[in-house]
Amino acid sequence: MNRITQLFNIKYPIIQAGMIWSSGWELASAVSNAGGLGLIGSGSMDPQILCEHICKCRAATDKPFGVNIPLIFSYADDFIKIVIEEKVPIVFTSAGNPGKYTAFLKEQGIKVVHVIANVKFAVKCEQLGVDAIVAEGFEAGGHNGREETTTMVLIPMIRKAVSIPLIAAGGIATGRGMLAAMALGAEGVQIGSRFVASEESSAHPAFKQKVIEAKDGDTQLSLKRIMPVRIIKNKFFTEADKMETQGATTEQLSALLGHGRSRKGMFEGDVDDGELEIGQVSGLINEIKPAAKIVEEIMDEYCKAKEALNHQSI
Amino acid sequence: MNRITQLFNIKYPIIQAGMIWSSGWELASAVSNAGGLGLIGSGSMDPQILCEHICKCRAATDKPFGVNIPLIFSYADDFIKIVIEEKVPIVFTSAGNPGKYTAFLKEQGIKVVHVIANVKFAVKCEQLGVDAIVAEGFEAGGHNGREETTTMVLIPMIRKAVSIPLIAAGGIATGRGMLAAMALGAEGVQIGSRFVASEESSAHPAFKQKVIEAKDGDTQLSLKRIMPVRIIKNKFFTEADKMETQGATTEQLSALLGHGRSRKGMFEGDVDDGELEIGQVSGLINEIKPAAKIVEEIMDEYCKAKEALNHQSI
Numbered sequence: 001m002n003r004i005t006q007l008f009n010i011k012y013p014i015i016q017a018g019m020i021w022s023s024g025w026e027l028a029s030a031v032s033n034a035g036g037l038g039l040i041g042s043g044s045m046d047p048q049i050l051c052e053h054i055c056k057c058r059a060a061t062d063k064p065f066g067v068n069i070p071l072i073f074s075y076a077d078d079f080i081k082i083v084i085e086e087k088v089p090i091v092f093t094s095a096g097n098p099g100k101y102t103a104f105l106k107e108q109g110i111k112v113v114h115v116i117a118n119v120k121f122a123v124k125c126e127q128l129g130v131d132a133i134v135a136e137g138f139e140a141g142g143h144n145g146r147e148e149t150t151t152m153v154l155i156p157m158i159r160k161a162v163s164i165p166l167i168a169a170g171g172i173a174t175g176r177g178m179l180a181a182m183a184l185g186a187e188g189v190q191i192g193s194r195f196v197a198s199e200e201s202s203a204h205p206a207f208k209q210k211v212i213e214a215k216d217g218d219t220q221l222s223l224k225r226i227m228p229v230r231i232i233k234n235k236f237f238t239e240a241d242k243m244e245t246q247g248a249t250t251e252q253l254s255a256l257l258g259h260g261r262s263r264k265g266m267f268e269g270d271v272d273d274g275e276l277e278i279g280q281v282s283g284l285i286n287e288i289k290p291a292a293k294i295v296e297e298i299m300d301e302y303c304k305a306k307e308a309l310n311h312q313s314i
Numbered sequence: 315m316n317r318i319t320q321l322f323n324i325k326y327p328i329i330q331a332g333m334i335w336s337s338g339w340e341l342a343s344a345v346s347n348a349g350g351l352g353l354i355g356s357g358s359m360d361p362q363i364l365c366e367h368i369c370k371c372r373a374a375t376d377k378p379f380g381v382n383i384p385l386i387f388s389y390a391d392d393f394i395k396i397v398i399e400e401k402v403p404i405v406f407t408s409a410g411n412p413g414k415y416t417a418f419l420k421e422q423g424i425k426v427v428h429v430i431a432n433v434k435f436a437v438k439c440e441q442l443g444v445d446a447i448v449a450e451g452f453e454a455g456g457h458n459g460r461e462e463t464t465t466m467v468l469i470p471m472i473r474k475a476v477s478i479p480l481i482a483a484g485g486i487a488t489g490r491g492m493l494a495a496m497a498l499g500a501e502g503v504q505i506g507s508r509f510v511a512s513e514e515s516s517a518h519p520a521f522k523q524k525v526i527e528a529k530d531g532d533t534q535l536s537l538k539r540i541m542p543v544r545i546i547k548n549k550f551f552t553e554a555d556k557m558e559t560q561g562a563t564t565e566q567l568s569a570l571l572g573h574g575r576s577r578k579g580m581f582e583g584d585v586d587d588g589e590l591e592i593g594q595v596s597g598l599i600n601e602i603k604p605a606a607k608i609v610e611e612i613m614d615e616y617c618k619a620k621e622a623l624n625h626q627s628i
Contacts, residue, residue, distance in 0.1 A: 002628050013628055119530050138452065139464040147531030150453040150464040152485035152494060153594045157530055160598075171466035180466060180494035183623055216433050216471055217461030225559075245539075247561025280467045284474075309497055310624045314316050314327055 003165040004188035007111060007131055008090060009064050011035030012299055013188030014178070015134075015167060016195045016291070018068020018092055019142065020044035020277070021266035025053040027200040029060035030291035035299075038291075039092055043070040044263065047078045054086045064089050066113075070143075071096020084108050092134065095143055102128045115169070117145025117154070119161045126162040133158070134190050137170030141193050141279035144221055144228045152184065159185030173281040175301025179309065191298075193279040198291040204269030207276055210234075214282035225250050226257065232276040236261065317479040318502035321425060321445055322404060323378050325349030326613055327502030328492070329448075329481060330509045330605070332382020332406055333456065334358035334591070335580035339367040341514040343374035344605035349613075352605075353406055357384040358577065361392045368400045378403050380427075384457075385410020398422050406448065409457055416442045429483070431459025431468070433475045440476040447476070448504050451484030455507050455593035458535055458542045466498065473499030487595040489615025493623065505612075507593040512605040518583030521590055524548075528596035539564050540571065546590040550575065 004013040016023065016031040018039030028038030038061070040053050050067070057065050067088050069079045072095045080101050083091050091105055094115035105112045106129060114125045115134040125133050135158040137151030138144060149157070151170040158166055168186035172178055173194035181189050196203050197211045210232055221230050222237055225244065231237055240256055248256075257275075265274020289297075318327040330337065330345040332353030342352030352375070354367050364381070371379050381402050383393045386409045394415050397405050405419055408429035419426045420443060428439045429448040439447050449472040451465030452458060463471070465484040472480055482500035486492055487508035495503050510517050511525045524546055535544050536551055539558065545551055554570055562570075571589075579588020603611075 002626065005628065137464065137466065139467050148534065149530050149594055149597075150451065150466060150485055152451065152465045152491065153453050153597065154530070156488065156490055157597055171464055174470065176470055176498055177466065179497040179623075182626065182628075183493040183497050183619060184490055216463050216468070220462065245561065247559065280463055283463075283467065283471055305497060306623065309493075309620065312316065312496065314319065314496075 002187050004132065004167060007165055008037050010037050012295065013167075014295055014298060015039065015188060015190040017169065017190050017192035018042065018066070019192050019196065020262060022196045022201045022203040024202045025057035025060060026202065027195060027198060027291055028053075028065050029057045030198070030200040031195065031295060032061045032063040032065045034292035034295040036295050037090070038065045040065070040067045042067055042075075042079050043073055044267070045075075047075055047082060050079060050082055051086065054082070054088060066090030066092055068092040068094060070094050071100060080105070083110065094134075098125050098128055098130055102130055106131075113167070116158075117149065118147050119157055122158045122162050126164050130164065132165035132167060133162070134167040134169050135186075136190070137168075138221065139230075139280040140170035141196075141219070141230045141282070142277040144230055146224075146228060148221070151181070155181060155184035155186050171279065171281050173284050175298045175303070176305045177281070178298060178302045179305045193282050194285055194294055194298075195291060196278060197285050197288050198294055199288060200291045203266050206269035206271050207266050208288055210271050210276060211278050211282045212286050212288060214278065214285075216280075216283045219278055219280050219282060223253060223257065226253050229275070229277060230279060232271075232278055232282075234265075234274075234276060235272040236265070236275060316501050318446065318481060321479055322351050322380075324351050326609065327481075328609055328612060329353065329502060329504040331483065331504050331506035332356065332380070333506050333510065334576060336510045336515045336517040338516045339371035339374060340516065341509060341512060341605055342367075342379050343371045344512070344514040345509065345609060346375045346377040346379045348606035348609040350609050351404070352379045354379070354381045356381055356389075356393050357387055358581070359389075361389060361396060364393060364396055365400065368396070368402060380404030380406055382406040382408060384408050385414060394419070397424065408448075412439050412442055412444055416444055420445075427481070430472075431463065432461050433471055436472045436476050440478050444478065446479035446481060447472070448481040448483050449500075450504070451482075452535065453544075453594040454484035455510075455533070455544045455596070456591040458544055460538075460542060462535070465495070469495060469498035469500050485593065485595050487598050489612045489617070490619045491595070492612060492616045493619045507596050508599055508608055508612075509605060510592060511599050511602050512608055513602060514605045517580050520583035520585050521580050521588075522602055524585050524590060525592050525596045526600050526602060528592065528599075530594075530597045533592055533594050533596060537567060537571065540567050543589070543591060544593060546585075546592055546596075548579075548588075548590060549586040550579070550589060
């Protein structure tokens with residue numbers, strides 16, 4: 001038991017990140033049933049789809065689960081209404097100003113967690129009464145902070161700056177990674193990439209295959225002039241990177257990105273022309289597994305690594 | 315005792331990085347006297363200066379110390395001759411091909427460690443018979459790998475790929491950071507930035523002041539089209555960054571960099587126009603201290619954090 005397991009009423013302090021195109025009700029309920037906290041990633045849904053996923057998730061688990069809402073998303077207002085109507089117990093907000101909905105959600109009895117990548121926003125979250133924060137390092141997949149601070153440095157910085165419960169994200173896919181995060185001062189971990197390559201993930205099989213094939217250096221933080229996003233270095237990445245190197249404007253890059261790139265890659269399986277969001281830690285992931293097995297293996301390795309560390313003579 | 319303390323015959327598995335302009339004999343001998351391994355950073359020296367530093371270091375400590383030699387450096391051949399003549403017991407090589415000198419140095423009875431940032435070079439080092447490797451993450455100061463893999467991800471990857479002793483570098487300045495590195499599978503840590511801000515460091519006081527003032531987001535991996543280097547975001551950085559954004563060529567960037575930029579910043583104290591190499595972890599460093607005190611505090615925090623982690627209920 002610690003502050004994170006108590007806050008969410010879960011067995012293990014493992015949160016499955018609410019990711020676009022990968023984490024619907026099947027993955028979220030599987031993780032919650034396994035003792036972690038599953039999150040529905042609403043960023044690739046419309047209001048009706050989100051409602052369906054919440055209902056199906058509730059039917060598939062009697063354990064707590066949550067919804068991740070990217071605040072820059074056009075449906076954010078609708079999604080806030082939906083999670084209240086559907087009495088979702090936990091909401092993770094990201095990619096936006098936590099000031100907008102925190103007080104309102106908390107008045108409804110909803111636990112609010114916000115994702116940050118720097119000290120300034122961590123302090124702001126604490127002042128706003130957010131229940132916990134996810135501090136996400138540079139190595140994480142998908143959208144990411146402009147400071148480029150890595151998990152190794154970010155977690156101790158945030159731990160020094162605020163006293164609210166702290167969840168580490170970015171570069172964590174194993175029990176050893178979880179142990180390192182806890183050593184740095186985190187009280188729980190948010191894991192994305194590892195769960196993309198799960199059986200219950202709604203990511204396209206071709207994308208999952210790319211994830212388990214990825215080696216070191218196969219992802220990069222890209223499209224920094226629009227909004228930094230860590231993706232696999234495929235044909236689309238190479239085009240964007242070439243344009244950036246040649247001094248392309250934000251408008252030119254936005255035109256290249258267009259609409260539906262991430263859907264095309266992650267959901268429809270066009271691994272050349274689609275946008276494939278994944279973390280550096282994909283280089284440590286080699287097999288697609290059931291979500292429950294992933295949770296079990298992480299906790300098992302965590303306990304063994306902790307025991308081994310304790311018995312080291314240094 | 316572990317493989318790293320045994321290899322170097324030192325008390326604590328803390329290696330002070332051999333950094334340009336900051337780590338001469340005063341710092342190296344202070345760290346070695348404190349129970350770590352001090353390294354003379356030869357990258358900013360000429361052959362005569364290096365000889366002087368080795369002699370003075372030997373006079374100042376009866377403990378083992380080493381020399382770091384960047385292999386791309388024009389004096390590399392001369393420096394290899396010097397460390398053999400002077401019977402320096404330990405050599406760290408970096409920024410180049412470990413195949414060039416490893417066998418030769420080992421024939422002379424010198425322990426050889428090579429700095430790497432990816433799996434491919436780690437495997438190569440093992441095949442060449444290198445005694446240990448330093449795996450350095452993206453968050454580290456100074457020159458850095460093109461893969462941009464962070465310490466959190468790099469250490470477990472390297473641990474999986476090779477079985478030789480492994481030292482973690484990048485983002486480590488505290489006992490908690492050291493504990494995280496050990497949790498990830500490292501057997502020792504190489505620490506740079508923390509020792510730049512030591513009393514014995516030969517860095518200019520104005521540069522040390524910038525290091526202790528740095529906050530999150532104040533450094534960035536820059537000059538990627540020449541050779542990636544993590545520096546403080548000062549006037550020089552801003553000029554280089556602007557040129558890169560506008561699509562400058564390698565030649566244009568090399569012309570901007572010119573010669574002596576790092577000397578100007580780090581040794582002469584021109585903190586606006588000089589190049590100030592430092593890691594992200596500078597954001598966790600707030601005070602200039604004696605090197606011995608730094609070693610003592612890291613080990614103290616390490617032991618306490620290990621004890622606390624062991625007593626956590628998760």
